[in-house]
Amino acid sequence: MTDAVTLKPDLGRYGVWTFGVPKPDQAAEIERLGYGALWIGGSPKGDLNYVEPLLEATENLQVATGIVNVWTADAEEVAQAYHRVEKAFPGRFLLGIGIGHPEHTEEYRKPYDVLVEYLDALDAQKVPTSRRVIAALGPKVLELAAARSAGAHPYLTTPQHTGQAHNLIGNTVFLAPEHKVVLSTDADEAREVGRGAVDFYLNLSNYLNNWRRLGFTEDDIAKPGSDRLIDAVVAHGDADAIAARLHQHLEAGADHVAIQVLGGWDKLIPTLTELAGPLGLKK
Secondary structure, rough: OOOHHHOOOOOOOOOEEEEOOOOOOOOOOHOOOOOEEEEEEEOOOHHHOOHHHHHHOOOOOOEOOOEEOOOOOHHHHHHHHHHHHHHHOOOOOEEEEEOOOHHHOOOOOOOHHHHHHHHHHHHHHHOHHHHHEEEEOOOOHHHHHHHHOOOOOOOOOOHHHHHHHHHOOOOOOOOOEEEEEEEEHHHHHHHHHHHHHHHHHHHOOOOOHHHHHHHOOOOHHHHOOHHHHHHHHHHOOOHHHHHHHHHHHHHHHOOOOOEEEOOOOOHHHHOOOOOOOHOOOOO
């Protein structure tokens, strides 16, 4: 059994997901705006050398990986790095791991088995289940996340998926979906930006299968993605409209929502600043 029942992570209601590593001063501003966590995405390196500068620049902000790819990051290296960060900044780092995309590896082993072996290796290196989460979309990996980690970090999903995941894994397991946003009331412009971000995933079976389970049609998930699909996975409009959309994840059972601002690094802080008020964060 996992110890996640008694040690469920507390990252606040909202955090920030970035594709790559932001600058320490951006992390400090994210904390000042009231966001509880910074998720480093884009399969960051297993050495975790990018984590300490972000924690040094902040006081209480948590940093998480979203996610370290188990195909490319050695489990022992990741475990040693976790313990290094935890020793320097106790309780402020959450290790997110995931299987990545089967299409992007030459390995022929079953991805699920690889993930289980990786968790076994983390156990052997005494990385606590309460400080790790798993990228999960389908029921099988969601159940694994509930059993072998603090919870799940679904990516590129909808509040409907959050509700289904919550019903499957229960209240005691941490659930932190990611959701993309474009702060623009021009729907065509916002969808164009959204399609630019979603296009990559329209070739990947795990996302396509997840959208099928959610009721999207083959026409919806065929490139370049229907308006219905893009609107479902990319929140756009003014700050109030985006905040209302993000809040639907919390209403569906999420503990925390990781917000990915699209449009480039120059949009990050201005968008998060506009959202802070409607999201009920301190300024």
